[in-house]
Amino acid sequence: MPGPALKTTWRTPVLAWLEQHVPARRLTHILGVEATAIELAQRWGADLDRAGRAGLLHDLAKYFGPEQLLSEAERLGIPIDAIQRSTPHLLHADVSAGLARELFGETDPSVLAAIANHTLGNSDLDILSQILYVADWIEPTRRGEDVEIVRKAAMGSLRSAVLSGAEQTILELIHNRRLIHPRTLLTRNWALCSLQEPSQRC
Numbered sequence: 060m061p062g063p064a065l066k067t068t069w070r071t072p073v074l075a076w077l078e079q080h081v082p083a084r085r086l087t088h089i090l091g092v093e094a095t096a097i098e099l100a101q102r103w104g105a106d107l108d109r110a111g112r113a114g115l116l117h118d119l120a121k122y123f124g125p126e127q128l129l130s131e132a133e134r135l136g137i138p139i140d141a142i143q144r145s146t147p148h149l150l151h152a153d154v155s156a157g158l159a160r161e162l163f164g165e166t167d168p169s170v171l172a173a174i175a176n177h178t179l180g181n182s183d184l185d186i187l188s189q190i191l192y193v194a195d196w197i198e199p200t201r202r203g204e205d206v207e208i209v210r211k212a213a214m215g216s217l218r219s220a221v222l223s224g225a226e227q228t229i230l231e232l233i234h235n236r237r238l239i240h241p242r243t244l245l246t247r248n249w250a251l252c253s254l255q256e257p258s259q260r261c
């Protein structure tokens with residue numbers, strides 16, 4: 060189990076908001092992501108406070124309906140592509156980043172980017188984005204063969220865990236004949252290339 064989350068006063072209003080807007084089981088997941096992100100930050104030398112904030116704020120819009128996600132994305136100036144328009148749930152990460160800024164005054168660019176990247180990823184993920192992407196996969200309540208593959212990869216390096224997470228997502232989407240958002244392909248290719256020897260790097 061990950062160690063205790065950082066206990067600071069800024070968490071109180073966020074927790075109160077989450078209790079009103081997400082079911083109890085999702086709050087358990089969010090707290091697991093917060094604790095796991097802090098643990099990964101400790102292990103890989105990233106800022107613990109930023110990791111905790113990204114974890115606690117990452118799923119603010121998780122339970123918004125499709126119309127609300129589309130209207131919030133428009134209001135926040137988030138570009139909406141064709142795949143996101145057909146599957147608005149894919150906007151919840153970007154919308155959560157906008158709400159983290161608006162409702163809770165989060166202004167750190169790396170925290171906001173990590174929140175926005177936690178589902179689809181992107182190329183060139185900084186260490187905080189990698190930590191949140193992996194923490195969302197492997198927090199303690201996550202179960203499944205795919206999760207175990209990502210957990211095992213995370214024992215080696217953050218980038219190999221990002222690579223495994225993106226690959227498991229792509230495999231699942233192909234298995235279920237669903238559209239693949241290209242940001243996950245960018246994530247997978249970036250992680251794969253960055254793991255290659257410098258002389259052979261793509």
Ligand SMILES: Nc1ncnc2c1ncn2[C@@H]1O[C@H](COP(=O)(O)OP(=O)(O)O)[C@@H](O)[C@H]1O
Nearest residue numbers: 149178179228231232238239240241242243244
């Ligand atoms: N690149 C993608 N293209 C299409 N759907 C995706 C992509 N990445 C993730 N998804 C889907 O988005 C949904 C939500 O993902 P996620 O936010 O990680 O959910 P959760 O935190 O509940 O696991 C999942 O059904 C997942 O398959």
